[in-house]
Amino acid sequence: MLSEQSAVVTGGAQGIGLATSRLLLQSGAKVAIFDLSKDKLSTTCDELKREFGTDRVLSFHCDVTDEEQVVKGFALTKETFGSVDILVNNAGITSPKEWKKTLLINLHAPMFASYTAMEYMKGSSKAVIVNVASMAGFCAIPGNESYSASKSGLIAFTRSMAQSTEGIRFNCICPSYTDTPLLGEPGKELDSTLSFIIEKQGGLLKPEQVSEGIVRLITDASLNGQVLKLTPRKGFHFEKYDSFMESLEKL
Ligand SMILES: NC(=O)C1=CN([C@@H]2O[C@H](COP(=O)(O)OP(=O)(O)OC[C@H]3O[C@@H](n4cnc5c(N)ncnc54)[C@H](O)[C@@H]3O)[C@@H](O)[C@H]2O)C=CC1
Numbered sequence: 001m002l003s004e005q006s007a008v009v010t011g012g013a014q015g016i017g018l019a020t021s022r023l024l025l026q027s028g029a030k031v032a033i034f035d036l037s038k039d040k041l042s043t044t045c046d047e048l049k050r051e052f053g054t055d056r057v058l059s060f061h062c063d064v065t066d067e068e069q070v071v072k073g074f075a076l077t078k079e080t081f082g083s084v085d086i087l088v089n090n091a092g093i094t095s096p097k098e099w100k101k102t103l104l105i106n107l108h109a110p111m112f113a114s115y116t117a118m119e120y121m122k123g124s125s126k127a128v129i130v131n132v133a134s135m136a137g138f139c140a141i142p143g144n145e146s147y148s149a150s151k152s153g154l155i156a157f158t159r160s161m162a163q164s165t166e167g168i169r170f171n172c173i174c175p176s177y178t179d180t181p182l183l184g185e186p187g188k189e190l191d192s193t194l195s196f197i198i199e200k201q202g203g204l205l206k207p208e209q210v211s212e213g214i215v216r217l218i219t220d221a222s223l224n225g226q227v228l229k230l231t232p233r234k235g236f237h238f239e240k241y242d243s244f245m246e247s248l249e250k251l
């Protein structure tokens with residue numbers, strides 16, 4: 001389905017990014033993983049190379065907020081795989097006390113990576129960028145304003161770019177709480193507030209469910225500017241928006 005296509009997945013060493021990288025590889029794509037964690041990146045890429053072949057996996061250690069490194073990563077991906085067709089802006093953190101860092105990683109970095117990718121996607125007939133936002137972009141989390149703001153911002157960025165960019169599709173996915181190390185150290189009991197919240201939302205999503213949505217946003221060429229929500233109770237459902245002109249008429 002995605003053979004001859006090459007993807008960059010940021011934060012692909014674990015969690016949703018790893019599930020997405022694996023599904024892209026299973027779908028025939030070549031995948032470059034950009035990640036900050038040297039150890040996890042190396043373990044994950046070694047495993048994926050064993051599973052899918054050394055020529056289909058590229059490991060790139062970088063901080064997505066470091067613009068010079070990100071440009072190098074895209075250049076290396078193009079040199080290694082011959083093209084850059086797909087970008088999944090997935091790397092993200094939640095850190096209520098570090099609000100500037102949260103905005104840098106969750107919003108500034110996906111914007112910079114998108115603008116950079118667009119340069120490398122020239123000539124690709126299948127170019128698509130998927131941003132991993134969150135239901136937190138809709139349901140503002142009390143006490144975690146930088147995270148919620150970063151994800152609302154990412155949704156708006158995606159929709160805006162989709163309307164103004166010719167030849168590259170932009171979509172985003174908004175999962176609710178998902179079972180990944182972002183929620184806390186694997187194997188350790190979740191804190192009581194988080195457990196309560198997760199019970200309220202109807203349990204945890206699995207990263208593989210999220211990656212299924214991401215790959216759908218990539219492979220369905222009719223989808224552009226779409227915001228795909230995913231929750232345990234409602235499953236996949238698209239947020240419905242008026243066009244910009246329709247919105248103006250309602251102001
Ligand atoms: N787990 C959840 O409940 C949900 C997560 N999301 C979003 O999904 C995305 C992935 O999250 P998870 O897989 O849950 O997180 P995770 O913490 O399991 O994985 C994130 C990956 O990003 C990497 N990373 C973090 N900062 C980086 C940086 N500056 N440069 C490069 N790589 C960096 C980490 O090393 C890690 O491998 C994030 O954007 C998150 O906000 C959205 C909704 C729910």
Ligand SMILES: CC/C=C\CC(=O)/C=C/C=C\C=C\C=C\[C@@H](O)[C@@H](O)C/C=C\CCC(=O)O
Nearest residue numbers: 094134135136139142143176177182183193194
């Ligand atoms: C509706 C939100 C949907 C998705 C959430 C999301 O994208 C990712 C969340 C990731 C991690 C959350 C970690 C929370 C850790 C704990 O500290 C919690 O106990 C904090 C919970 C709520 C904060 C409320 C408050 O501080 O008052």
